Every structure is written in C-alpha cells, then in structure tokens.
Amino acid sequence: MQEKHLKKILLVDDETNFCTLLKLNLEKRGPFEVLTTTNPNDVMKLAKENKPDLILLDILMPEMDGMTVAAALKGNKDTKDIVIAFLTALANEEDVRDMKGIAGDNFIFSKLGTTEELMISISRILI
Amino acid sequence: MKDINKTKEQLITELAALRRQNAELKKAGSEHQQEKESDQQALLEIEKRYERLLSAESRLIQDEKMASLGVLSAGVAHEIKNPLAIILQGIELLEISLLKEDVGDVLAMMKDAVFRASKITKDLLTFSRESAPALEEIDLAMVIDETLSFVDHIFSLKQIRIARDFSHGLPMVKVDPNQMKQVFINLLTNAAEAMPEGGAITIAAESAKNIHNRKIVRIVITDTGHGISDEDKQRIFDPFYTTRKKSGGTGLGLSVVKGIIQKHKGDIKIENKPGGGTGVIIELPCHVNEIKEGVAE
Ligand SMILES: Nc1ncnc2c1ncn2[C@@H]1O[C@H](COP(=O)(O)OP(=O)(O)OP(=O)(O)O)[C@@H](O)[C@H]1O
Numbered sequence: 001m002q003e004k005h006l007k008k009i010l011l012v013d014d015e016t017n018f019c020t021l022l023k024l025n026l027e028k029r030g031p032f033e034v035l036t037t038t039n040p041n042d043v044m045k046l047a048k049e050n051k052p053d054l055i056l057l058d059i060l061m062p063e064m065d066g067m068t069v070a071a072a073l074k075g076n077k078d079t080k081d082i083v084i085a086f087l088t089a090l091a092n093e094e095d096v097r098d099m100k101g102i103a104g105d106n107f108i109f110s111k112l113g114t115t116e117e118l119m120i121s122i123s124r125i126l127i
Numbered sequence: 128m129k130d131i132n133k134t135k136e137q138l139i140t141e142l143a144a145l146r147r148q149n150a151e152l153k154k155a156g157s158e159h160q161q162e163k164e165s166d167q168q169a170l171l172e173i174e175k176r177y178e179r180l181l182s183a184e185s186r187l188i189q190d191e192k193m194a195s196l197g198v199l200s201a202g203v204a205h206e207i208k209n210p211l212a213i214i215l216q217g218i219e220l221l222e223i224s225l226l227k228e229d230v231g232d233v234l235a236m237m238k239d240a241v242f243r244a245s246k247i248t249k250d251l252l253t254f255s256r257e258s259a260p261a262l263e264e265i266d267l268a269m270v271i272d273e274t275l276s277f278v279d280h281i282f283s284l285k286q287i288r289i290a291r292d293f294s295h296g297l298p299m300v301k302v303d304p305n306q307m308k309q310v311f312i313n314l315l316t317n318a319a320e321a322m323p324e325g326g327a328i329t330i331a332a333e334s335a336k337n338i339h340n341r342k343i344v345r346i347v348i349t350d351t352g353h354g355i356s357d358e359d360k361q362r363i364f365d366p367f368y369t370t371r372k373k374s375g376g377t378g379l380g381l382s383v384v385k386g387i388i389q390k391h392k393g394d395i396k397i398e399n400k401p402g403g404g405t406g407v408i409i410e411l412p413c414h415v416n417e418i419k420e421g422v423a424e
C-alpha cells in the first residue's frame with residue numbers, strides 16, 4: 001500500500017559512498033525510493049526501466065558529465081519528461097548561477113546543503 | 128611575457144653600453160662636454176624605461192600567478208567539497224540513527240567543521256577570482272560610514288571603541304564601493320582581532336598629496352592592539368599567511384585588501400605605532416577618470 005506513494009528518485013554520482021549515504025538519508029526522512037548508479041552510461045537504461053519521478057545528476061563525473069547525460073535524456077521520447085536536477089559540489093553560488101545557462105531549465109542543488117534543505121527543494125518540484 | 132623578456136634583455140644591453148660609454152667619456156675629460164650631456168640624457172631615459180618595464184613585469188607575473196591560482200583553486204575546491212559532502216551525509220545519517228542526546232553535540236560540531244572547511248574553499252575562490260572594479264565617483268566618508276554602521280554593534284560588545292576622525296566632503300574618488308567596503312571590513316576585523324581584551328580604533332581620512340605630488344585621499348586606521356612583529360611584517364600580505372590559524376584565520380584578508388587597492392592604483396602600508404598598536408595607511412588617487420587595466424603607459 002505505502003509503496004505506491006513513494007516518489008522514485010534516480011541518483012547518479014560517481015562517488016559510491018555519497019550515493020549510499022544520500023540514499024539512506026532521503027529514504028529515512030521522506031517518502032522516497034532512491035535508486036543509485038555511479039555509472040552515467042547506465043542512466044538511460046535505468047531511466048527507461050524504472051521511470052523515476054526525478055533524476056538527481058552529479059555535474060562533474062569522470063566518464064561523462066551531467067550535462068551530456070541530461071541532454072541525452074531530454075532527447076529521448078521515453079525519458080524526455082522526467083524532471084532532472086543537478087547536484088553540484090561547485091564552490092559557490094556564482095558558479096552555480098553561471099551554470100544555469102548551460103543547465104537549461106533543470107534545477108540545481110548544492111551538495112553541501114543539509115538533507116533537510118534538499119528534501120524541501122525536491123518536494124517543491126515533485127508536488 | 129616573452130615579449131617583455133625580450134625588451135628587457137634589449138634594454139639591459141643598451142643600458143650597459145651607455146653606462147660604459149658614459150664612463151669612458153667621463154675619463155676622456157671635458158672636451159666632449161656636449162656629447163656627454165646628451166648621452167647622460169639618453170642614459171636617464173633608458174633607466175626610466177627600464178624601471179617602468181620592471182614594474183610592468185612584476186604586475187604581469189602577479190596576474191599570471193592569480194590566473195593559475197584561480198584555476199587551481201576552482202579544481203581544489205571541487206575536490207575538497209566532494210569528500211565534505213560525503214562526511215556531511217554521514218553526519219546527517221548518524222543524527223537520525225542515533226537518538227542519544229550526548230552525541231548530538233558531537234555531531235553538531237562535526238557539521239560545523241564541514242561548513243567551515245567548505246567556506247574556506249569559497250574564500251579562496253573569491254580571492255583568486257579578482258574581479259574588475261565597478262567604479263563609481265564617490266565620497267569615501269560615506270563608504271566608511273556604511274562599513275562602520277555594519278560593525279559598530281559587534282565592536283561595542285567586544286569593548287572596542289571606534290573614533291571617527293573625518294568629515295564628509297572629502298575629494299571624490301573613483302572606486303568600487305563594494306570592494307572598498309570589503310577593504311575596510313577586513314582591516315577593521317584585523318584591528319579588532321589584535322585587541323582581544325578590547326581597545327580603540329581610530330579611522331581618519333583626509334585629502335593630501337602623495338610623493339609624486341598627486342592629489343590623493345589618505346585613510347589611516349590605527350588600533351591599540353598587539354602590533355606586528357618584524358618577522359611577521361615581511362609576510363602579512365602573503366596569501367594564507369596568518370598568525371590566527373587557531374581562531375579560524377585563513378590569511379587571505381590582507382591579500383584581498385592589497386589586490387583591491389592595487390587595482391584602484393592606490394598604495395597601502397602597515398606600520399607599528401610607537402606607543403604600541405598598528406597603523407594601516409591607504410592612499411587612493413583622486414579624480415581618476417579611468418583605471419586602465421594591465422600595463423600602465
Ligand atoms: N591590525 C593588526 N594588528 C596586528 N596584527 C595584524 C593586524 N592586521 C593584520 N595582522 C597580522 O597579519 C596577519 C595576516 O592578516 P590577514 O587579514 O591577511 O589574515 P587573518 O586576519 O589572519 O585571517 P583572515 O583575514 O583570512 O580571517 C594576521 O594573522 C596578523 O598576524
């Protein structure tokens with residue numbers, strides 16, 4: 001019963017530990033089910049299979065950057081409607097503001113905010 | 128940079144040749160009086176050009192250093208923030224998993240440390256990404272007043288008295304008011320930190336002429352703090368040089384201040400006061416119509 005109300009989030013970040021911990025934090029605090037992957041190449045497949053409500057994408061990953069992944073998702077008819085939010089460890093707001101241009105209409109969240117802040121931002125998007 | 132090195136070599140050769148010639152002429156006596164005079168003139172001229180070149184060179188080196196520091200610190204900031212994000216997530220998880228009161232404080236302290244480290248990476252970026260000043264023609268007294276109203280309250284709590292020794296109507300200067308506020312905040316904070324037991328800060332401003340007979344506004348900020356040792360004095364403007372590491376100093380304050388003053392074509396000096404305490408002297412040119420970027424003249 002509960003299951004149905006869970007919002008599904010796909011978290012993509014090259015740091016395994018970050019994925020593990022953020023997944024636990026979000027699932028413990030809110031009505032979320034979080035899938036994770038550290039491999040940007042798997043995102044398309046996972047997105048098609050699981051139809052997440054939101055994809056949280058790290059921007060700077062060694063294999064493929066988040067912008068490229070997002071562009072691919074937006075370019076595919078099966079995944080183009082999934083909401084994308086970038087997660088970034090970039091140093092300050094200026095950087096994030098500079099990125100807005102590149103990131104298009106997608107949301108940008110800081111990795112160094114509290115989980116509480118992140119949840120508020122996520123809820124705002126998904127409601 | 129390469130060009131400058133070439134010109135520099137050329138000038139050094141020319142200079143050496145002229146110096147030699149000059150010495151020979153001196154030896155030869157006064158029959159070549161006229162030749163000697165015009166030669167001396169040329170020598171002076173070249174010496175002047177050489178000096179200008181040296182100062183342009185040092186500025187270029189500084190610019191290059193800042194640019195590479197900018198790239199470096201952006202990279203480092205990112206590399207540091209990722210592990211910090213993991214630590215933060217770990218702490219947050221512990222916070223909801225361990226409901227015991229006594230570890231709550233520990234976790235809060237750890238979280239605090241994470242945010243502090245994250246702030247340093249941000250300071251570093253602000254410092255290295257020297258932005259060009261947005262100039263406005265302005266009365267510095269106003270900028271100082273605004274800065275003071277910002278710190279007045281905190282300072283009075285710390286038993287620090289502030290004396291204002293200036294009146295409005297100083298000659299106009301063309302400055303970036305936000306950058307100037309950053310300068311004064313940094314200097315006032317330094318002064319306050321040098322007086323942990325409290326004390327007095329005087330901030331004076333006057334119009335004056337500098338050694339080149341140019342009209343300037345001179346601002347002097349003095350405190351009654353512990354002063355600066357001769358050894359520290361050599362290094363206080365170096366990025367990351369701090370004697371206050373324990374209390375959270377990053378050592379970027381004065382580097383930022385110096386960078387801003389230089390961009391405004393001003394001067395800054397720091398001296399110990401005879402009776403104890405420190406004096407910071409800033410001179411800013413009046414009526415600058417345009418601050419040119421890069422090499423002067
Ligand atoms: N008014 C002053 N009186 C005594 N010492 C000073 C004063 N101003 C600066 N200093 C010395 O110069 C050092 C460098 O100052 P600076 O502002 O660059 O860094 P900081 O104050 O240590 O750290 P930050 O400004 O980054 O918080 C200080 O650590 C201190 O030793």
Ligand SMILES: [Mg+2]
Binds near residue numbers: 313316317379381
């Ligand atoms: Mg300081």
